[in-house]
Amino acid sequence: MKHLNILMVDDHPIIIEGYQNVLMATKDEDQTLLIDTANDCDMAQIMITRAAKTTPYDVCFFDISLPGSEDGRYASGEDLAMLAKKLLPEAKIIILTMFNETFRIHNIIKEINPDGFLIKSDLTSMELADAFQQILKSPPYYSSTVNNYVKKTITSEIYVDDINRKILHLLSQGIKTRSLLEYIPLSMSAIEKRKKQLKILFSVYDGKDETLLHEAKEKGFL
Template sequence: MQEMNILIVDDHPFIIEGYKNAINSYPAEGINFKITAAKDCKSGYDAIMNAVDTPFSVALLDFSMPAYIEKNIATGEDLALLIRKEMPNCKIALLTMHTELLKISAIVEDLKPNALIIKNDLTFDELLIAFAAVMNDEFYYSTTVKATVKAVKEDYSLEIDSFDKQILFHLSKGTSELEIPRYVPLLLEAIQQRICNLSELLGSTPNDHQSLVLAARSRKLV
């Protein structure tokens, strides 16, 4: 019988149990699922690094979890990037509360997860369908993700890249301009120039972050 290693990382025990039930409900003849569960970024990091020689086939990750500051692992997205590096053949499913257009768009474009589910869309049937899609080498996006991706594709007037999206997202969360380089791998001067460009593009008041965020929200970008 083939053994398939599955990683679940989530800080909510009922979500972990939901994943386990969905996995155990999957009709996999000749496959024995070996499930490893972790509850935060540290235990997720440890599970990944301890399994390098016997890599995971599928990883089911929550986006927002207690961070592992010592290793600069702050989110499930960071764990996904680590998996991409250490286990390039591992399929990744990501669960998130984020519904902001730019954040979802950035996750889809930069990480390209095999499945992305918004928690508000989550049902047991959704988990079953998403896991089955991942097992069949298909991509699965929940309803809200599909609507978000469609909105981005239809808005041809916006010429913004992944860094612009991250900058707008952090400004919308109240992050100061000086702090953004902690989260976006650009020099402060480059970030400031991008903010100026975004203000011009979105028609907001120059040098006014609140105006820029309001303009972005009016376009449903954050």
């Protein structure tokens, strides 16, 4: 009998319920699935940290758009995936997201290199079941939209690292630039430099933060 400890993180309980039902209905006979769920970054962070000290998860499912943590350290499923990779090195990481923008897909593959990457609009119950079993045996598994982007030899010019994503997220929450120091371990000049780089990356010519946030949102980074 194979016991699999699973974490599912999505801010829509009905979606998690759907995933659970599919996996329970299609699991192999010798598999026992023990599924924990979380709806936001704070709860997921607690569960990942606890699992690392007790019983590690075998598989973690992360939605990308999630309510950020109270302390601003975790702004999305990407941040949680990076934490899981660090604390649970044996766990299979599966990203599920509505984002199907080329830049975002390249960014996730480059930064997280997940064992599974599924675009929700591609997903059927059958594909989720097949993906789960394939990821257990021989990852990675990418859904059709991701595969199509990967096959196109477009190397994204936009690569936004962890700190830059946090800057974008905090600015979008209405945090002023001078207050970013409270959340990001960099000097003010380093933060300003990164903001300038982001504006160049996203072709923001008017210098405004509002335009930067608009462009980042258009390209699926917020």
